[in-house]
Amino acid sequence: MKPNENVMNHLSDELLSERLDGLLDVAAQERVDAHLAECADCAARYAGLRQVQATLRALRQVEDIPDFRLNAQGRPRRLRLRPESSRPSRGYVFARMASVAVLVGGVLLLFVAIITGAGSLTLTSHESAANYSNAAPASQSYPGCTTMHCPAVGTPLPGNNDGAVKTPTMVPTPVGGQSNTTFAPLKPPAPFPSPLAEFGLGMLLALGGLIAFLGFGRRERST
Amino acid sequence: MTPTQPPASPNDESALQAVIARARSGDVEAFNVLVERFQRAAFVVALRMLGDRDLAEDVTQDAVLSAFRHIKQFRGGSFRVWLLRIVTNQCLDYWRAQQRRPSVSLDVLLAPATEETGGEAARNDAALIDPAWDPTMLAERHELQAFIERALLALPEDQRLAVVLCDVEGLSYDEIAEVTRTNVGTVKSRLARGRARLRDLLLRHPELLPRAYRHDSRGDQPRVPRKPE
Numbered sequence: 001m002k003p004n005e006n007v008m009n010h011l012s013d014e015l016l017s018e019r020l021d022g023l024l025d026v027a028a029q030e031r032v033d034a035h036l037a038e039c040a041d042c043a044a045r046y047a048g049l050r051q052v053q054a055t056l057r058a059l060r061q062v063e064d065i066p067d068f069r070l071n072a073q074g075r076p077r078r079l080r081l082r083p084e085s086s087r088p089s090r091g092y093v094f095a096r097m098a099s100v101a102v103l104v105g106g107v108l109l110l111f112v113a114i115i116t117g118a119g120s121l122t123l124t125s126h127e128s129a130a131n132y133s134n135a136a137p138a139s140q141s142y143p144g145c146t147t148m149h150c151p152a153v154g155t156p157l158p159g160n161n162d163g164a165v166k167t168p169t170m171v172p173t174p175v176g177g178q179s180n181t182t183f184a185p186l187k188p189p190a191p192f193p194s195p196l197a198e199f200g201l202g203m204l205l206a207l208g209g210l211i212a213f214l215g216f217g218r219r220e221r222s223t
Numbered sequence: 224m225t226p227t228q229p230p231a232s233p234n235d236e237s238a239l240q241a242v243i244a245r246a247r248s249g250d251v252e253a254f255n256v257l258v259e260r261f262q263r264a265a266f267v268v269a270l271r272m273l274g275d276r277d278l279a280e281d282v283t284q285d286a287v288l289s290a291f292r293h294i295k296q297f298r299g300g301s302f303r304v305w306l307l308r309i310v311t312n313q314c315l316d317y318w319r320a321q322q323r324r325p326s327v328s329l330d331v332l333l334a335p336a337t338e339e340t341g342g343e344a345a346r347n348d349a350a351l352i353d354p355a356w357d358p359t360m361l362a363e364r365h366e367l368q369a370f371i372e373r374a375l376l377a378l379p380e381d382q383r384l385a386v387v388l389c390d391v392e393g394l395s396y397d398e399i400a401e402v403t404r405t406n407v408g409t410v411k412s413r414l415a416r417g418r419a420r421l422r423d424l425l426l427r428h429p430e431l432l433p434r435a436y437r438h439d440s441r442g443d444q445p446r447v448p449r450k451p452e
């Protein structure tokens with residue numbers, strides 16, 4: 001390696017670091033030393049590394065090393081300088097995450113309960129009414145009422161083109177000699193679990209998760 | 224004062240292995256012999272990694288307790304390396320749990336050089352190439368040590384760990400690779416980058432170096448080191 005090349009191509013910090021630790025082979029060390037003798041920039045960088053290493057070695061000297069031996073029961077002899085809770089354990093982190101999961105699950109359940117509850121209301125108050133509105137007189141009752149009038153006994157209700165009667169049981173009962181028919185109460189299949197139960201469970205989970213989350217957060221802040 | 228150095232002789236090594244064997248069988252007194260021997264190294268590493276003495280004491284105590292509970296998992300080799308691995312894992316666990324790192328703002332470290340003594344820094348760079356310059360003399364200076372202590376905390380964790388294990392605790396590259404569960408090439412890279420970063424920070428604070436070591440008295444032109452491309 002020519003002198004000019006030595007100066008032009010600066011040494012990498014990794015090479016200088018290895019030179020500092022004496023890990024280069026003889027040939028490589030000679031080349032590095034020759035470069036350092038000619039290149040002031042690399043020499044300054046190398047000298048800086050020497051200063052850093054020398055100072056770091058001085059940091060090894062620490063006074064008053066505590067006694068970390070254990071007692072006969074295998075427990076520390078010395079008292080903690082910081083409360084245990086200041087160092088969150090893995091169990092603590094897991095509990096915090098679990099509380100978040102419960103909170104999120106409860107909120108999702110609330111949403112589901114609200115959506116299913118609204119859908120149930122829509123079905124009973126609007127869709128059923130639409131199905132029967134063409135045939136039923138103004139005085140008829142809709143699902144949930146005790147009687148219902150229909151102009152054709154045992155035939156599909158108008159407006160229900162697929163021929164299927166939505167009521168689970170249809171019991172024709174003549175009323176006052178008229179052609180109207182009284183049906184048994186229409187009971188739409190109740191969703192399970194009911195929206196009310198879902199709502200209650202969701203509220204319970206959300207509140208529990210929120211309290212647990214806030215409780216853990218308060219414990220963390222207190223430390 | 225407790226013994227601080229690892230075994231140096233074969234007899235010492237065989238005695239140490241006997242103590243380890245007793246400790247593995249649950250002998251607390253035998254384990255305490257190991258603690259006495261290596262607690263200084265464990266505490267110094269924790270202290271230089273965390274930068275807080277109280278915290279380092281608790282972390283070291285936890286590491287010792289964890290070592291006692293899991294000593295049956297020790298598969299031989301260097302007990303010091305095994306213990307230091309537990310210490311560093313405890314430090315990492317602490318940082319992860321706290322979701323923060325004991326870092327020092329680089330702005331704080333660089334501020335004096337950019338505002339007040341920036342011009343002097345360049346002259347001091349040249350001072351560092353003085354052949355008669357002895358870094359060990361400067362290393363004893365309290366201000367310089369305090370600065371390097373703070374600068375250590377500004378390093379990324381992996382670089383800080385490599386620097387502490389190598390330059391503070393004196394572990395070999397192979398031992399550092401074992402502690403950090405990496406390869407020697409990674410250790411070299413982290414060590415070089417960590418040292419270079421500390422050096423660059425130090426060169427911006429010429430006030431930490433006494434005037435006797437400043438090169439401007441010789442009338443040389445200041446030189447600013449450049450990083451290789």
